[in-house]
Amino acid sequence: MKKYAGYMIDLDGTIYRGKEKIPAAKRFIERLQEHDIPFLFVTNNSTQAPIKVVENLANNFDIHVKEENVYTSALATADYIADLNKDKRSVYVIGEVGLKQAILDKGFRFEETNPDYVVVGLDYDVTYHKFELATLAIKRGAKFIGTNADTNLPNERGLVPGAGSVIALVECSTQQKATYIGKPETIIMEKALERLGLPKDEVVMVGDNYMTDIKAGINFGIDTMLVYTGVSTRELVRKQEIAPTIELGSLDEWKVG
Structure with a gap:
């Protein structure tokens, strides 16, 4: 062994x-x-910050770990774009707070019109307007990043849309394939x-x-x-x-x- x-x-x-x-x-x-x-x-999972994962493990499963034991696709995405080009620091994000905070923590600023990067992850309140902004920014030349390709997520109601489903809509509207980060x-x-x-x-x-x-x-x-x-x-x-x-x-x- x-x-x-x-x-x-x-x-x-x-x-x-x-x-x-x-x-x-x-x-x-x-x-x-x-x-x-x-x-x-x-x-x-790109939606939750590590502290939320830690709290869930402790409160619901009696497993006690630290934030540094958690590595999400949001953190990996932020690490990836931070290493691409030190001079490119603007991002448009479709995603939840876990993804947005990870990107902010790397010193990026949010930009809707002419960002260097468009990052798309699971967003429980996604709207047509968000898709529109992402599509137009990518068409203008922003690099297109997807947190992960999971098309569905299991919950108590069944298999609901995952990040991959949200990203696929932007891929369709831009005719561009995202660079995927997650497993x-x-x-x-x-x-x-x-x-x-x-x-x-x-x-x-x-x-x-x-x-x-x-x-x-x-x-x-x-x-x-x-x-x-x-x-x-x-x-x-x-x-x-x-x-x-x-x-x-x-x-x-x-x-x-």
């Missing part, structure tokens, strides 16, 4: 299922903490690894969804650990060309340290 120096870990389906606790996940995180092994929750793309993985400060061969990506979590690890060239507590089934995984490095029925099966 390989010993990893650091872990990237998905949230929904891996650490909890919606509002349902996964007891083995709490024990897994506590084992990492006991052995002082660095970990990051790497999530495609299964490698950008979020690159930025998360920088946060961990570890070599790629010492880190594993842990998740329940082969098509996002595991593909992100495979695309990035790191080991992957699929736990069958969420989206993907053994039948689905058997059909894939590349198998996860490790497959688990429960995180209780994995020893750390």
Whole structure:
């Protein structure tokens, strides 16, 4: 059993299922903490700031971590555009407060007419006017960034539109493809690894969804650990060309340290 120096870990389906606790996940995180092994929750959710993720884990799942343990697609997006060009600092954003705050924290200013970047993520109050501004700005030459390609999100009502659905409308209206940041793309993985400060061969990506979590690890060239507590089934995984490095029925099966 390989010993990893650091872990990237998905949230929904891996650490909890919606509002349902996964007891083995709490024990897994506590084992990492006991052995002082660095970990990051790497999530495609761009709507919430890390503090909200921390509060949700503590209040609803009795899992106690710090803000620095959380890395969202919003943070990855902000890190990505901050590294592109130090002279380009204006952005138009379609998204929630988590995304907007991450971008503001990197020293960007918001601009509706001639921004350097248009960033689109999940926005619960999106309007035609917001789409109009984004489309016109991209047509004028702004670089088009999408937080993540998830077309749907599961909630208690069923599968509702995700960030990918919002981004797709702007792709249609501009005839341009967004640069995507979140899983299964490698950008979020690159930025998360920088946060961990570890070599790629010492880190594993842990998740329940082969098509996002595991593909992100495979695309990035790191080991992957699929736990069958969420989206993907053994039948689905058997059909894939590349198998996860490790497959688990429960995180209780994995020893750390």
